[in-house]
Amino acid sequence: MITLSYFLTFSSLWVLTALFDSALYHYSIWEGLKYLLFNEISMDMVYLISGLLIGLAFCIVTDIRLYRNKKKGNQAKGNKN
Amino acid sequence: MLKENISLTQLEALLLNFLLGSAIVIGIGTDAKNDAWIAILIATLIGGGTILFYWFLMNRLPGKTLYELLEFCFGRKFAILLSHGYIVYFLYNSGRVIRDFGELMASALMPNTPIEIISLTICFVIGYILYLGLEVLARTSEIFTPYLFGFIFLLTIFLLVSGQIEMTRLLPVLGEGFKPILKSLFPGLLTFPFGELIVFTVIFLNVTDTKKGQKASLIGVGVASFLLIFSSILMIVTLGVDGILRSNFPLLSTAREVAIGNFIERIDAIVVFIMMLGILVKGSVFLYGALKGLEYIYKKPFRYFSIPFAMLVAFYSVLISVNFADHLQEGLKLVPYFLHLPFQFGIPAVMLVILLWKQRKGKKNKTGWNYGSNQKAKKNPGT
Amino acid sequence: MAPIRRLRKTRALKKIGEIKEGKEIVKQEPSNSLLSLKKTLSGAFGKSSDFRVIEGFINGRAGILFYLESMINPKQMIKTTSKLFASKKDAQPFNTLDEFRSFSREIFGGVRCKSLKDDESVSQAILNGSLVIVIEGLTEIVSFHMLNTEKRALAEPSTQTVIRGPKDSFIEAVSTNISLIRRRIKNPKLTFEKFTIGKDTQTSVFIGYMDGIVNEKVLKELKDRLNGIEVSAIFDSGNIEELITDKTFTFFPLALNTERPDSAAANIMDGKVAILVDGSPFALMVPAVFVNFFEISEDFYQPLYLGSFLRFIRYLSFMIALITPSVYVGVLTYHQELLPTSFLLSIIAQREGVPFPAVVEVLLMEITFEILREAGIRMPKAVGQMVSIVGALVIGQAAAEAGIISNIMIIIMAITAIANFVAPVYSFSSASRLIRFLLIISAAILGLYGVFLMLILMVAHLCSLRSFGIPYLSPLAPFILEDQKDVFIRFPYWAMNNRPKYLESEKAIKANPVASPSPPPMKGE
Amino acid sequence: MYNRKCGLAAAFLSVFLLTGCWDQRELSTISVVTGMAVDKGEKGKYILTIEAVNAQELNNRTASGFAPSTVYGLEGDSLEGLAQKMNVAFSRNLIYSHMKTLIISEKVAKKGMLDFLDFLERDREIRDDFNILIARGVKASDILRVTYQFQKSSPLKLHAQLDSMVKNWGGDPDVRLNDMIEALTSTGREPVMAAVTIKGNPKKGKSIENMQKVTPDAIVTLDSMAIFKAQKLKGFLNLNDTRNYIWIEDKLRRTSLTVPCKKNHYFDARVYDNGTKVEGYLDNGKARITVRVRTEAYLNGTQCAADLVKVEVYKKYEDLLEKTIKKNLLNTITKVQKQYGLDIFGFGEKVRQQDYQDYKKVENNWEYYFKNAEINVNVTARLRRSGIRTKSYLTNIKK
Structure with a gap:
């Protein structure tokens, strides 16, 4: 769930940024999306990308933990019933 | 943990730091040239009205966040869509705030440190603070607020002593009439920083005393505006209008003018760190707004989102x-029109209309309109 | 060898008893239940050479005495046993506990008599320094508390000294400590409750508080936490502290410890709870908040302005101890522009020829200092002097003269170290000691920006801490105006008529408002 | 019996205690060699000059104003022999492990007598962290003799100087022994070295007085870059070309670039981050090389009136920056192609990595292909910010 939200928000922001860029630099949205990926990423972006990956790992771990807890909770409920 | 509570003082501290945040970094109302302070003064009145408007909106359904209000007005499906919009908006704003600071650091203090590192580190701190919760954020801002006051006070004294201040730079007052003021008011000052208070609609319900909350937030806005006006005047009388217009970071340039004897000079680096506090609070509050939205959509405690989304902001x-x-x-051309105005005023206004209409209808049929009020128990169970 | 000796002794006693006893008294031989108890106890304590069993006849009935020789006051023991076994002519065999009690009253005087039900409690009583008596025919086993209360004399506090103020301090014996507090607060509301903690050590732990003042929520929470402790051994209040505080993974102590009875009493009067552990000369005070670690009782014994000033100095030195080395590193390696020109030039001149980067220099010196400090504490006192001399030479002169360390670094080091010693509570200074290293490292990576980030992280962490539900940074955050009387400065004593509000005590008002003392009107007024 | 045991023990002890000192050298018996200079000898093959520092003089606290080092030269046929023979003049054991600079005279390099590098690579004491320099137009040994105020000993000064140069502007190819040998052995790359020279009077530079002057009589300066064909020195490239060279080599850390924005007006871009990729392949008997450069810079001064809050202005400046970088790099490459025909950029290596099958065929003839290679330079430059000012005051100046 959290991972999903992460991706969803990530792509929404991507589109928003591309939209603004395309409006400022007068090119189409598709170009904007593409340029973000290839042109604007600077060399030190590596740090941020690793930050993103850490965030992603965090999401996945939390999701797994939540899933396990839910399972356990369900089992406990099942036992009670 | 049960509902997080923030006291009135904390609300004021949050508002103060939030409003000063990036506004003090890049300077506001510069379109009005040496009447910037008048523009801010007028904007303050509007800002006070804005926050009262948000309070009024939130008081229709007490104990609910912006997102639950959206649900009440538009239904869950449409509310999720709008909430997503708000989340993106808040995250984007948070990113902008952090970027302001990153640019400041990269331009003024550490030109060889990659801005990416600065963003990453400060976002990590923000993520950690929000992981600890809103209370911690509020308390942290409370701790640092006195330093803000102390700093501006000291800066004024230093500038006075070093003889950099020329009051005549304020003249002529209203030389060009009200036109430049209006130009700087709309949409500039209206949306930034005052309209951005929309994010506080997710915080209002955490205030211990909602009745006094309105007054406290007015005080907060008032004090913040006072400081903004004060610093604006300070900048004008120290740098002159041209100086401000050519500065990327007017307050920094102002602080560079300080030189007393051979000891107190070069305090500009300290300015940066004072600004850091405002940035931190502003960035965190925006991120918190987004996190609450995520909590609403995905029905998971917002803490789980804090670190990943802080990284996203970075x-x-x-x-x-x-x-x-x-x-x-x-920030000047696109954001105010396409993001600020709709999200700060458009949607809330529509919401208010729907709310009033629904409530009138609700009162007529006496059927409970407060459905969804039993959704409050789903807070983080672990902590 | 031990059993044989014990046997001989018991026999000898028996003989004496027999000689002294008259012939007319009918002796009852010990019954099976008595013997089985003896067997189990001898089995349990069998190998300890200080476990004693004495068999004899008490008013004609067979009785056995169990005790631990090392725990019992020998003088009292001799007095009582000789009376106990000395049978009187008109002795009546007793059948009920009450009868035995009235019999024993003149022998044991006021010593509390306790009846025991099962084997477990019997061995507990023996371990606690009681004399356990089993008598044929009585359904209950009785014990008399005759603990040998050997203890060191009251001495001056060793870690929390004052110039003006009481000079006594807690000692290892908990009963003395309780009496020290009671002597200061003569109030029946002062309550001490006992807990026995530690499965194997059975350490007695007392909590002391003012009934009706203390925050009931905190008290209940504390009791729950104490009852929840399940460890085998407790030796010091430090053990308890770690087991009951809200968060273990923090640099900051969440319970105040004091070895001064007056500050314990003052804290109890404010509405805190004192935890006294048998065997520990340190009392824990909970809940403790950040500002408590800067207050000492002496602030109120000193003149007003001095007290306030000293408190300010304490906060200042905390900050100095925390950030000086990291600011040094940050400014010297990142923000030279912050320094005035002449100062910068003098530092450059001093550092010319120093072979290490500033951060290595700082870490080197800090670690050297920490080693010296630890050595100074652990060394036998006679050698301790040596350490300080060698240390002063190493840090002070030799290093600078050899050109390994710059002089300015030594000044920084010295200020840091001395500022660190200002902290009134030792456990709190450890926080600034440890965080200092984090700050130095972050300063080396990101300069002053790193230092500020780290400080913000620290404050956020502090804000998140709670001590028994009380926010750690209160009354600063959440800000409580009324409590500012006793934070950065202290108000006159007559103005302190409220208890700290952040403690949420039941009775907030300490005393009725008192007018400030005023001199007689001046002439002509 | 007891005595015998004691005796045995004593014997063993003395064996262990008294031996094991073959490699032992007390600090007070050694001298540290900081620099070596190789000149062409008249009687022997080389003249080896070394500089051994007087540690006492380098430390401010113990300095007493004597010469900071001793320089002495010997003539012979191999460096190894000479290095060990140095005690004809020096009193202490010389250790070479802290050597900072190796200076080779132009003559030696022109004759291609670099075979002594084998000794430097083989010797365990000499490490791979010293700068290799060519003494252009002066005797190599003279460079060792010039004194300097801060580091006092010339090799130490050069080491620090080149390091700072690399950090702030570029201009030093930063060649180490390993790079040198790699370039010598690789077929697709020719070696380069930084070249230094003496500005001023080398004779006066030898004295301590040289250190005492605000404008020293002689000072060692970084002059240019020497390029080689195998072991032979073929020519020199000036400092700007050297910077362009390391730009292509992806070794650039930071530099400043002055870019024309109007006629006779310039703006300065401070390049703080750079990444270069070289792609190369053979196509129809012609080498095609693409140099892709991504550069980040901030604007650090402009002589044109420009409103630097506008995206368009940034865009314009970025374009100008890109053009300038492209022009510079192309110029350098063409110059090397036309003038020397030596592949110092290692394009051959890149082609070898990326188009091995084709490269194999032309391996022995790569020089020809390099000369005629089609070079493409593709620059993406980003101006990120403009200091703490937006507009230039020039925009508001009255005309």
């Missing part, structure tokens, strides 16, 4: 604009 703080001019122009 990423986008750098990606949103290629260079500083891009950053500024986006």
